[in-house]
Amino acid sequence: MTSVRRLLALPEWSGQVRVLAGAAGLDAPVRAVRPVADPAAGHAVAADELVIVTIPPQPADWRLDALLRRVVDAGGAGVLVPCGPPPSTVAAPGTGTAAGPGAVAGWEVSRATLLLADRLGLPLLGAVGGDPLDLVVAARLLLAEPEIDRARLVLAAHRAFDNRTCTPEDVVRRLQDLLGVPVALLDDRGQPLAGEIAEPGAVRVDEFVPQRVPLDGGMLLAHPALLPHPARPTLWLVAELRGTAAARAEIVPPALAVAAAAVQRWLLVHRVELERDARARTALLGDLLRLDAEPSAQLRRRVADAGWQLGGWHVGLRIGAVPALDLVPWTAEISRVLRAEGVEAVVVEHGEGWTGWTTFAQEPTPARVRTLAAKLRAAHRKLRGSIADHMGVGRPHPWPEGLAGTVAEATDAARLAATRPEAGFFLQVDQLGMAQLLLEWTRTDTFEPAARALLAPLRDQPGDLIRTLSAYLDAESSIAETAAVLGVHRNTVAARIDRVERLLGVDLGHRDERLALHLACRTVTLPGR
Incomplete structure (x- = not known):
């Protein structure tokens, strides 16, 4: 069932028609639209009928008040009037309404008429510019074919995107122009990538289906942009419908789906570019890791690029x-x-x-x-x-x-x-990490250089610390046996082992570090090394 609020959301109406008074009755059903030239004409008003006056009435015209009462008595839906511009009326900045009482967008209606409409609870609408008969035609088309507004919006969306690859910013801008409402593109964390809406966090980004999220005074409509692998949305296209725009909530989703398909096309094209660049980077990295001589001029050029x-x-x-x-x-x-x-x-x-x-x-x-x-x-x-x-x-x-x-x-x-x-x-x-990694490196070409790097702090130190450490570990950490093997006093061995732990930053009581150092000592003390 079409309502006054739904008519206000029509593209032909949304730029011209404003609510002057009686906003409490905007959800009244509308079954017919009747144009009349003279508010005083004694035509019968039908129930759920919206009366559109085609000739601007004069300010403080009693005939308009009489029309409001006749419409209310008959159970009508509301009254729309074209308003004439008073010479001295100036619109209030940023409000879209004139500064005087009862003025809308520079077009004046008497205060008494506004108060009467509010008291009766009857929507009184004002048409600013254009031909009121065009409003009649648009309204009757919607009443005769309720799907026509949806079809026109979907066709306009297809024309706007036309199977072309648009950037996310272009998609948001075109859809926003098409719908006349705020639009944003969200990532999978709910953060805006393009555009702006009031409550992006209200979208449930972990649910991969179109969503309707109620808001105070409206709702959010969200549609996922899906990629086939994996079949989950990486982006969400969201339209924020508030006020009279919320009345189009039933017809916006198909247009949103068309725009989401444009985002999907961009994702696919962008993904191909990313994968091409990734293959090039991976190939270049492989060439650098296999480098065993001075890099060639061609390789340096690729690195610079x-x-x-x-x-x-x-x-x-x-x-x-x-x-x-x-x-x-x-x-x-x-x-x-x-x-x-x-x-x-x-x-x-x-x-x-x-x-x-x-x-x-x-x-x-x-x-x-x-x-x-x-x-x-x-x-x-x-x-x-x-x-x-x-x-x-x-x-x-x-x-x-x-x-x-x-x-x-x-x-x-x-x-x-x-x-x-x-x-x-x-x-x-680091030094400790080197000791841990030696256990992993025993089967790799990097083992011997790593062993030498680990024991490097012991070289050129007095007391032959590498030989002392090797003998100590061979003796299963026995100071007495190590002293016997080296022919020195046990206190000397204890002092040397203490210096080894301090220089290397290790704890020889830790079995992993002890094993790693044992392997390192064996590697660097083998004959010929």
């Missing part, structure tokens, strides 16, 4: 993805979270996660490395569970040839971090 940096000191990172995650769409989000923590890094889709690195112009001090590790740990906490599962961080390595080394360390650290919930599934390759 990608905006990557080969000079300086690199710190690698490896991020393991949560199971079954589609990596490509999340690369930009990972970069955003890292930047929010103050880390500018290259991030590349690689295997079942992401490989990346950040670069320092000069060799970073231990304090700067610790600061970087703290920032990366903070970023990991934000990503953990939703995108990332575990993270590993390598040590600083210089120049192009050092990139593969720090990335290899970060990869091994991430593999070990995946089994360390007590460390927050995060591991940085």
Whole structure:
């Protein structure tokens, strides 16, 4: 059933007709629309009939008051009048209404008539500009064919988008012009990507079906933009209908679906571009990690085109993805979270996660490395569970040839971090991390360099600390037996072992660290090494 409020939402009416008085009766049903030239004509008014006066009445015309009473007595739906502009009427800024009593958009109606309409509870509408007969035609079309407004809106939506690929901003702007209401495009967290609405958080982004969300004085209509794999919305197109616009809530969803299809086309095209760029980045990363000589001019050109940096000191990172995650769409989000923590890094889709690195112009001090590790740990906490599962961080390595080394360390650290919930599934390759990683590296080409790096603080120290540590671990941590093997006093052995723990920052009472150091000592003390 059509109501006065529904007629006010017609495109032909919404720009010209205003409610002057009697707003309490806007939900009255309308079954017929009758044009009349003279308010005083004694025609019979039918129940649920809206009377449209086609000639502007004079201000304070008693005949208009009489018409209001006849319509109320007959059970009519309301009265619409064209209003003439008084010479001195000036519209109040930003209100769309004239400054004087009973004036609407610069068109005056007497205050007594307005008070009468309010008292009777009968909608009194004012037509500002245009031909009232055009309003009659639009209203009768809606009454004769209730679906015609929906069909016209859907056709207009198809013409607006016309199977073309539009950016999200274009989709929102065109749909907003089409509907005449606020429109926004939300991401899967309910945050606006384009446009603006009053209550974006009211949309239930975890329910993947079209939604109608009641609001105070209106409602939100939301339609998901679905991608086939995975079949869940990544974006939501939302229209905010308030006031008389809420009366079109039944006809807006098909137009919203047409616009959502335009968003889907953009998503698909954008996804193809993302995957193409991801393949190029992954291929370039593979070439850099396999680099065993000075990079060629062509490779340097590809690196420059990608905006990557080969000079300086690199710190690698490896991020393991949560199971079954589609990596490509999340690369930009990972970069955003890292930047929010103050880390500018290259991030590349690689295997079942992401490989990346950040670069320092000069060799970073231990304090700067610790600061970087703290920032990366903070970023990991934000990503953990939703995108990332575990993270590993390598040590600083210089120049192009050092990139593969720090990335290899970060990869091994991430593999070990995946089994360390007590460390927050995060591991940085520092001295302690090196001791842990040696257990993982015994089957890799990086084992011997890592062993030498771990024991490096003991070299050139008085007391032959590496040999003392090796003998101590061979003797199953027996100071007495170690003293006998080395031919020194047991107090000397105890002092040397204490210095070893302080220099390496390890606890030889910890079995993992003890085993890792034992393997390292065996590696660097083998004949020929």
